Amino acid sequence: MSQKPSKGIPSPRDSRRDFLKQSAVLTGIALTPKAAITAAENQWDEKLADAIEKIPLNIEINGIQKSLSVEPRVTLLDLLREQLNLTGTKKGCDYGQCGACTVHVNGKRVLSCLTLAVMHDGEKVTTIEGLAKGDELHPMQEAFIKHDGFQCGYCTSGQIMSAVACIREGHAGSETEIREFMSGNLCRCGAYPNIVDAIVEVKKQGKNI
Amino acid sequence: MENFFDKVAGEPIDRVDGRMKVTGKAKYAAEYELPDMAYAVLVSSSIAKGTIRRVDAKAALRAPGVLAVISHENSIKVPAHADNEHPTEPPTGGQPFRAFYNNKVYFNGQPVAVVVADTYERARHAAMLVQVEYDKEKHTTSFEENIGSARIPSQVKKNPKSSLADYDRGEVDGYKKAPVVVEAEYLLPNEMHNPMELQAITAHWTADDKLTVYDKVQGTKPTQAAFAKEWKLPVQNVKVIAEFVGGAFGNGLHQWPHETAAIIAAKMVKRPVKLMLTREQMFYMVGYRPRTWQKVAIGANPDGKIVGIRHEAIGQTSSYEDFTESVLQQTRMMYTSPNVSTRYRLLPLDVSTPIWMRGPGEATGAFALESAMDELAFKLNIDPIQLRLINHTDVDPDNGLPWSTKYLKECIQLGAEKIGWSNRSMKPGGRRSGEWLVGYGMGVGCFGAHRGAAAVRARLMANGTLQFQSAVTDIGPGTGTAMVQIASGQIGISPDKITFQLGNSDFPQAPNQGGSATVATVGSAVVAACNVLKEKLLGMAASAEKRFTDVKMEDVLFSSGQISLKNSPSVGVAYTDILKKENLPEIDIIQDSKPGTEGSKYSKYSFSVHFAEVHVHALTGRVKVNKVVSCADAGTIVNKKTAGNQIIGGVAGGIGMALQEDAVMDHRFGRYITKDFAEYHIPVHADVPHVDVIFIDKPDYIIDPMGTKGLGEIAIIGVAPAIANAIFNASGKRIRELPITVDKLV
Structure with missing residues (x-):
């Protein structure tokens, strides 16, 4: 052999x-x-x-420093879902085509299915579970509830993470711009107009998100 | 009857499970953490028809962490598989596919083995190492090349009175006698449900004869019954949990091969097994809207009055199951026509079985019928709205019964005003905005308003909270929210004190969430349970407040958590005080509800009208849906926010149907070449404009005590033809084959 x-x-x-x-x-x-x-x-x-x-991985997830040992082939998405039980981040395609797995790495939106966990040594990851401050929801989470920016809820985590980033990037200047810069996040239930309304509202609040 | 409508009144409250969904706490089928979990990955066939000669699992079995490689060669026998009978309640006719039962291959992408390992990565890697040798046979997957083999569905052979049987009202092909005739063929491609959540199951044998599954299904009870039958277990030994379902649109209405594969695997490795399909696998084994050819001929008088309609349809199915849907029903009942002929056939191919996809059948049929109506309007030079009004009918011409309610004319009027129909040019290409041709189109939708039987458990607690349980699932419409509102309106407890637990087969009976029937079915059980609680409360009220002695139900009000006298509202007693006085920790009841016989005197439908303003680029043929107005006659609207969202979602689905969705197969292999979101396009943010939703919001108490009619299906039925008709109005191009892509317009 x-x-x-x-x-x-x-x-x-x-x-x-x-x-x-x-x-x-x-x-x-x-x-x-x-x-x-x-x-x-x-x-x-x-x-x-x-x-x-297995390779050692030091990674901060939702403000908590973790020292892990992971196989190099494990995607950031599968690490979150299958090893850390952070199932708020969703798997919808595994090809970077649907946006359901969107998380923030060092504050920027990243498709966690398209990146290996070991590539993020020393970096800070925020998932949907880390967006609220305790019981106090993030303004985007509040706005999604208010505007009913979801139905089944499966794309929601990715939509919200992307929506926050969309505003941070300065790509929420108009409804048209929001639609363009949110088009990587698919919603099969079709709640798109409500999602746009939620983003417009948070943008108008002018808070530092 | 008490005017329930006034009480429910469509308050747009936030979803009761909204917080769970925006914080990532909602748990879907593949998200339960069980001890010693193993992971399963399917190996799919690479041929479309033939037999498996050999499964070589040696390399896979040597790979790290692999617990088992299971195929027909070594699978345990599923008890009911050898019976050769339909193991599930029939959504289809025939014999559903049996995973690992024998060496036969019926379709490309069929699961031929499952690899189980201790981690997902290891299972995925090992699945690539499994070598399968086949004896190939010639397959038949092309719809167009084999359309001559279409035949009568087995359901009709069994039951000649089936609604799928050949139908003739008046004279056969009476349309031919009319002075004006339009006749055309329409084609709809295979469309995939593609919910965002990949189909997944976590199977756990908690004992040798006890199975728990966390499954992506539209009904926990029907799934429980199906697995109990398949494994020959007492029903109570099977538990199905589906607390959150990440979309389904119909593909959770049938048991699929991967579910049985995971259950077999869990039994064989004696560990809980989690199996999630890949997006590519979603195209092969969890159903789809079947490719359907249609031909519609309408004959009319010059004044627009329809003389006759003939509507034929041929839908694709698999070689092993007859899947049928109601493509032709709308043609029989929508317009007053003395002569109507319909013909429905199936074309079996070497592909997997289709299943209902949102607005099933009706959405397919409406594309052809409503396009044909637009063609007729153009030929007659009559406004399409006028043509619908001329042929409007106040009784169902299919059965002669009056409608339970029908506000279609109001829908047309309100929608037309909102979209600005008066801006529409009668002549195609008559309106321009810069380089864009502007067109308006409309399409009518309808769907049977159904109500089934269901039960709920209701517990009124000593602290004044009210808890419900139902086995029903929620695939996204907001079932729990609607139920809480219905209960709140009925018993006078504020929504924040009411909970509605669902998605568990341990809870009382509920049917599948499908056919737009959940609110009518389960909501009626909630009302019935509230009524029983009210009777019990009133019966005990005198012990807490003497003035309620011998008081009748019609003399009291239930609101703000207390009973009060109608004629002296200051006299009241709180529910909590009644329970305290009676020394009761709770009132716990299970109440069922089913429709009475009254409904059989009526024809019961929900109706919708969709209007689209579409821009077609004069040079490139690019299509932009600029605005959509949808008006729905769906009875009482329980929650205007969630209901509005459902309509918006249906419109988004209709935009996909009209302009994007097309599962293209390479018939050399019988394999899809559009097997992910890069190739199979669904609408994205940029494709969906603002949607104006209008509800007629008038109750229909024939259907149920809330006055609701179904909503989910009519949200999509009629959208695709509205867009196709708007494209014709903009460009003068009549496209009869969906999706309407740029190549068809230039």
Whole structure:
């Protein structure tokens, strides 16, 4: 299994095996042939790889500093939803086409499905769960309720995160501009006009959001 | 009957679950944290028809964290699958697809294996390692090439009196005798529901014979019944939770392969299993609005009076299930015509089964009928509004019954004023605004006003709060909010003291949320429960206040949390005092409600009229929907804010139908090439203009005690033809194939 092909570029899998061969743990196990067989049967190499291939990640999420260890292939979205139980951020396509997964990274809107978690070491992430101050809703959340800027609620987190960013970016100057700069956030229930009304109202309040 | 209308009065209160939704706390099917959760990812077939020769799972099984690779080769047997009978209540005829039952492939994208692993990433990676070998057979997926194979639906063969059967009123093809005839074919593509929430299920066997699923469905009870039947379990051993549903638009009205796959997987790995489809998989196994060919012929006299209509439709279905919908009903009842012939056929193809999509059938049929009416108006040189009024009918010509209520003429009048119909040029291309051609169009919609049976649990607590429970789901319209308002109006407790829990099969019976029937059905049970509580309160009131001894229901008022005497309102007793005096911690009841027989004397429909102002760019053919006015005759409007939103959403859906949505298949493979939002376009913010919503807001007490009629479907029915007709009025181009894209206009 661990033998390299005689020619060509070694696959990642092969290099993983080579790396593992040098690891003290596996060498120890490999001392006895019986143990080596057991290791292979139980796929210990893979299990060890699991521990070794995770990368440390220091990330601030909703004001809380987290020291995590994550696989490089984990998207920021899946980290939030599946590992941190922050399910307010939604998965609607996984291709960056629907905007449901919009979060703020260092204050700017980012599609969390299109970015790997490990790319955000040392950065600050705000999700919908971190937008309100305790029980006090963010003005955009209030406005979405007042103007009924949603129906099923599934795109709502992304719409709100995007809406806040839209104003911060200075792209909420008119209804037309809002429509343009919010067009990356899809709403299949079609609550668009109400969402625009909510953004217009928050923009008019002129608060520092 | 008590005038419920005055009490409910459409207060635009905020949604009761609004805070949950704007803070991200609302939990959808894939968002429950269970101990030892495993993740499942489906492997889909790469052929459209044939058999699976071999599933090679070796590499996948070696991948880290993989718990199982399940296919027909090693799946446990689902008890009811071998019975070869329809395991669910029939939304369709035929045999629904059975996951991992045998080696047959019926459609491309069919689940052929499921990989279960301890993390999502590991399951996803391992799913790519599964190798499947097939013995391919020649598939048939092209609608156009096979339209000659269309046949009568199996439902009609079983029941010749089915509403889907061939229908002739008056003379067969009587339209031919008329001096003026329009005749044309219309085509609607496959359209995908594409709710924002991907279809997902979390399946958990809490014991060998006890299953809990957190599922994206439109009914917890129907789903519970279906899974109980499929797994041959007592109904109470299956629990279905759907507290929040991220849109559905119909695709939660049928059980789908991924649900069974997840339940099998959970049983086999003995862990809770979470399975969420990818957006691409959403195109293959959770239903769609079927491609439908239609032909409409209308014959009329020069004065506009319709002499006859013939309307034919052929809809696509799968090779294993007959999915039917009500494409032709509007043609039978909307206009007074002595002669009407309708013909409905199905074309089975090697594709997955369609399912109702918002305004099902009717939205499809209305595109053809209302376009044809516009064509007739043009040919006769009669205003399209006038043509509708000339052929308006005050009885249902389909069955001769009077309407329970019908305010269609008022809808037309109010909507026409609001859109500025008087600006419309009778001659196409007659109005311009710079480089843009400006046109106006209208389309009429209708949908049967249904009410079913339901029950609710109501608990009036000693602290004066009122709690309801119902198994009903809410896919977005604001069910809980409407129910709280109905209860508030009925029993006189302020909305903030009322809660309405839903989306759990442990709660009392409710049907699917579908067919625009939820408010009429569940709302009626809420009213009935409130009435029982009121009787109980009045019966006990004398113990707290002597002056209520032997007082009758008609002599009292229930408001602000107390009973008072109508003729001396200062004499009152609070509900909380009554419970305290009686030493009751609560009054706890379960009350059911179903429609009476009175309704059978009437024809019951909701109506809508949609008006569109459309701009077509003279050089590029680009279309902008500039303004939409929708007027709905939907009985009592319980909450004007949420109801208005529903209409807006229907209009957005109609804009998608008219201008964007088209699931295009590459028939060499039977596979969609538009399999995500980059290729399958749905309206975005920039596509949806301001929508003016007008409600007639007059009650229909024939349907239910609140006077409501359905709303969700009529919001979209008639929108697409309104836009198509406006495009004709702007540009002179009559497009009969949706969506109306630029290439068809230049």
